[in-house]
Amino acid sequence: MVRRAAVDRWGVEDWQHVHHPARAEHRLARHSAAPVTGDHHRTDGAQDETPSAEPLLPDAVRARVTALAVDLFPGLGPDVLPAQLRRFAQFTPARRARLAGPAVVAQLAADPVFRERLAERAVEAAGPLGAAVAAGTPPGAADPVxxxxxxYLARPSHWTTLVEAASATVVAAAESExxxxxARQVERLTEQLERARVNAKADADxxxxxxxxxxxxxxxxxxRxxxxxxxxxxxEQDVRRLTDAVSTERGRVAAASxxxxxxxxxxxxxxxxxxxxLELAKSASRAGRVTDEARLWLLLETIGNATQGLRRELAVAPPDTLPGDAIAASAAAAAGSRTKAGGQLWAADxxxxxxxxxxxxxxxxVIDGYNVTKTGFPGIALEQQRTRLLAGLAGxxxxxxxxxxxxxxxxxRPPAAPGSPRGVRVIFSPPGETADEVIRRLVRAEPKGRPVVVVSSDKEVADGIRRAGAYAVPSVVLVRRLDRA
Incomplete structure (x- = not known):
């Protein structure tokens, strides 16, 4: 649309001048003598009375105009650079382009003298391209921007056509892009649509x-x-049958129960x-058994008491020989044999x-302690005698x-009483009492009928305990018994 407007405004020949320089060479030659200003010249050489209107610059062209202008600021003297733009001359190029852009564009449109002086330097800096543009014959391969x-700066003949043509090219390039x-978006959407169709078909299948x-x-x-x-x-039919059977069975079980x-x-x-x-029979049996047991106990108690009384009265000790030993000894004596009778029940020791x-x-x-130790091992101290005896008695x-x-x-008695072995009772006679007296008290304390054996070689002790119904055994017998163990 911009390109069509440019053609309508300037004519076909002006458009061909921009894009076909060979066809419009004679037209450009007629205007070559004209000064590079912003005024529009007619084809007959007469100058229009009113200046041409400022065209609407595309953003890219405006940015390039601003860049060309601010790049030339350092080379412009204070007499050329307008006062409102002088403060930007000390800025860096990037900062000048960012901050001075609107002011530069406005100044170029309002100050033709400043624009012409700036155009001279811009054309000179652009080299051959600047000269071609100033002559109105830019190369076709040049950047339209x-x-x-x-x-825009040099304002050659038909410069507005060049600006509008470049603008149209920029717009066309943008539109083409x-x-x-x-098109690329359509292609992508088409591919996506095709993939969606394939996926939809697969999903449908x-x-x-x-x-x-x-x-x-x-x-x-x-x-199922x-x-x-x-x-x-x-x-359900089976359940009904079983229910009936259960009811019948329950009735039968109830009757049987x-x-x-x-x-x-x-x-x-x-x-x-x-x-x-049975309880009556047991009661009668228990009564009869109790009576029988009482009679038996009385009989045994009577016999036991009589036996104990006779033993105490007669002081009978276990015999050393049997009756057969006496007969054997007399027979051996009658025969004049020197053989010792071997049937004796026990020797004294x-x-x-x-x-x-x-x-x-x-x-x-019951053991007379020191009587035994002094008989068996008199050569050691009393404490060692006690220890040895107690060890043997424990076994x-x-x-x-x-x-x-x-x-x-x-x-x-030692300062600390020695410990008693398991199963052995150890007694030390109290002050004022001898061990013999303690032994007699032990024998008298036992109930009648319980066998008591006293080991002592003291004749007085042995006779006394025999009268009390106990058995007397010499100390040497216990010593030999312990040695044998």
């Missing part, structure tokens, strides 16, 4: 496939529902009668005698079930 900017961009699968699955489910419905009806309850009550009654009879006594039930072994207690008590004279 550069040509329009130089033409827009058209190309639109997939949906049709899914729909077919869903329909097949629905058919299977319908068949029919099967389950039939199975449910059959199950009633009969069983009656039988159970009858049997419980008979069981209660039998338990009462035989440990077997002590073992037999310790085998008695609930036997209590004896572990081998037998006898209650073992060892009594030491309190005069030799």
């Amino acid at each position: 550069e040509v329009a900017a130089l033409a 827009q058209v190309q961009a639109a 997939k949906l049709r496939s899914d729909l077919a699968a869903v329909r097949a699955e629905a058919d299977e489910l319908r068949a 529902v029919r099967e389950l419905s039939k199975a449910l009806r059959d199950s 009633s009969t069983s309850d009656a039988e159970i009550r009858r049997l419980r009654s008979r069981l209660a009668d039998a338990e009462r009879e 035989d440990p077997a005698r002590l073992d037999q006594l310790l085998g008695l039930p609930r036997v209590h072994l 004896l207690a572990a081998q037998t079930n006898a209650e073992i008590t060892v009594v030491f004279d309190g005069a030799g």
Whole structure:
């Protein structure tokens, strides 16, 4: 549209002058003598009375005009540079272009003298292109923006045509770029549409496939529902039959339960009668057994007391020889044999005698401590004697079930009482009392009938405990028994 307006305004010949310099060479020659001003000249050489109107510059052309102007500021003297533009001369080129642009464009439009002086320097700086533009014959391959900017400043003949032609070219280029961009956009949209169509077709195919699968699955489910419905009806019929059977069975069970309850009550009654009879029989049996046990206990108690009384009265000790030993000894003497009778039950110092006594039930072994230690190992200190004896008695207690008590004279009591081995009771006689007296008290404290064995070589102690019903064993027997262990 801009290009058509330029043609309508200036004519076909002027347009050909811009784009076809060869055809309009004679026209440019007629205007070559005219000064480079902003005034429009007629073809007959007469000057128009009114100056040409300022054309509307495209943004690119206006920016280039501003750039050319501000680049020339440093070379302009104060007499050439208008006062309102002098402050921009000290700025950097980029800052001048940014800040002085509107003022420069306005000054160029309002001050022809400033524009002409600026045009001279711009044409000179542009070289051949500037000279061609000033002559009105710019090359066709030149940048239209550069040509329009130089033409705006130099204002050769038909300069407005050059500006408008360049503007039309810029607009056409912009429109062409827009058209190309639109074409590219259309191409992209076409490709997207094609991809969308392909995707839509694929989605449609997939949906049709899914729909077919869903329909097949629905058919299977319908068949399954029919099967389950039939199975449910059959199950309901079975449940009704089973319910009837259960009801019948419950009636039968109730009748049987009633009969069983009656039988159970009858049997419980008979069981209660039998338990009462059994309890009466047990009571009678217990009464008879208690009487028999009382009679037996009285008999045994009488016999035991009589035996203990005789033993205490006669002071009978376990025999050293048996009756057969006496007969064997007399027979050997009559025959004049020197062979020693071997049937003697125990020697006086035989440990077997002590073992037999310790085998008695609930036997209590009482030991005269220092009498035994001084018999067995007199060559060591009293403390060592006690330790050795207690160690041996601990082993004896572990081998037998006898209650073992060892009594030491309190005069030799250590500052700290020694510990008692397991199963052995250790007693030190209190002040003013001897170990012999403590042993006699122990024997008297035992109940009648319990076997008590006292180990001591003291004759007075042995005689006394025999009269009390205890057994007396020499100390050497215990020493040998401990050595054997």
